[in-house]
Amino acid sequence: MLRPQDTATRETKCLSGMWDFAFDAEDRGQIEEWFAHPLPGHTEMAVPASYQDLSTDPAIRDHVGPVWYQREVRIPRGWADDRVILHFESATHAATVWVDDVEVVSHSGGYLPFEADITDYVHAGKKCRLTVRVDNRLSFQTIPPGVIVDSPDGPKQKYWHDFFNYAGIHRDVWLYSRPQAHIEDVTITTDIDGDDGIVTWSVLSHDADSLSTKVTIFDAEDRMVAEETGASAQARIPSVHLWQPGQGYLYEAEISLVDGEQIVDSYRQTFGVRTIRVDGTRLLINNEPVYLTGFGMHEDHQTIGKAHNDALMLRDAACLEWIGANSLRTSHYPYSEHVLDYADRHGLLVIDETPAVGMNMGLGGGIFGAQGYTTFSPETINGETQKVHAQVIRDLIARDKNHPSVIIWSIANEPESETEAAENYFRPLFDVAREADSTRPVSFVNVMLAPYGKCRVSQFSDIFLLNRYYGWYVDTGDLDAAERHWREEMAGWASENKPIIITEYGADTMPGLHQIPAQPWSEEYQIDVLQMNERVFDSFDAVVGEQIWNFADFATTSGTMRVGGNRKGIFTRDRQPKSAAFHLRKRWRGIEQ
Ligand code: GCB
16 A cells, blocks of 8 residues: 555645544444434544543543544545545544445554545545544454453443553545556665665556556655666665665655656655664664664653644654654554654664554553453454454555664564463464565564563564563662662573663653652652663673663553553653653763753
């Protein structure tokens, strides 16, 4: 699937803005055919936004089930000869879409794009009614999983991941036009040969048997540097400008379907020329070792919840730069493509994660009350879930494969991984990822409950991604013991001849709480926990990256472990620094204050 784009042959119309909106607490909308007329009792809703925090009504924040969005749209009059596509960058977690009375697409999974060709149901220059039913329910067969529990007050959604179950249309909605014969997909991979870059592409087209494919490559100054014909072909860029950490140099491939001199369809794909390789305990980009600094993040903001907003993204990016972060993990789901575009342009390194989080009833038992469930079983996470999981891995890679910033695929966060059932569940999923992309390391994020020697899934990882809370969830307040235990465990992982990135470590911290001697929850203790971790990382060559949990405080489900959400942020939820931010700025950039 390509992104909506304005080119010589394609046009876009953004449908973000105000839509009509209705809750469907009793799930009657489909039977009553709400798509066929104005939504009953509708109010207004902003798109994109999570709907939960826009109101003051607890029933809205706690709503379990479908909500409906509706608006009219006029199809541009110039699109009469084109295909008309309706494209959603994401809708969380499941969506069904109607154009007037016709159902045009259904999609499951809250963080990846989907679209429908609606040409047959609309007319250029005429209006149509768009209706979208968005469902926030999670089950054992969704990624992430959850379960609906009945209660005297109605259904309650349980889930085992530590972030609030925001829902709604979280990213832009588009109408776009494309020609009848068109480009459907493009995959670009790169290599380096001496001073030159080698660019290999594969272009998939529809209804284009009699057409040829032409690819023209431009550098960042818009100078043409290579041109070749062929749907699967290669070009050489002499004296190539590499994409490097911190310097996101981008080329653009203009892909054209041509009939002689006539351009039938055209699409632009940016890319960077760089290589990634794991060599023993080193992670190499362009054959040079890299060390990752940065954070596990969240798409999470006051009021708009999980919606993407360019302005807020820029504030996050400014904080990342200020502190000296060169990387981030899209914990715990695929982020907006605009985040990856930004990372591409600025040379940020991204660990790109699927939404497979909360697949660990052992962990859930402690924090989220998952007692009584078995993680992998015919009644819980089962073969059907595994198929959905495989598809989400394919879809993530299909969406993000051309982003040079993406350097590692993470296929899950902290699943159960110490059991035979886990080994059987995950083995084929690593194969799925490697079949979809053989150019990047594949991994998953290991949890503390499956430490070195116990984990049965890490054997499949190209690189170890470890989340460890020494000094917080274990050895709380006792950093001497924490450091001793951490070193003992790290020695095990470091003996495996694979690189290690610590993808989570940290401590909940209330901004403004100061204590000497430092105690958990104080700003001083957060710094002490970081320093203890840094001593451990700095004494193992196999550690090639440190990503703190979390970039900023974020919303969670309510519970006795959370005070107004998760407070492990180095920045507050409104992106102001806690004391630890200055410590990190010194470590990562050498800048005092
Ligand atoms: C974890 C999870 C993350 C949580 C974090 C915490 O291990 O991966 O989603 O938010 O711990 O703060 O407990």
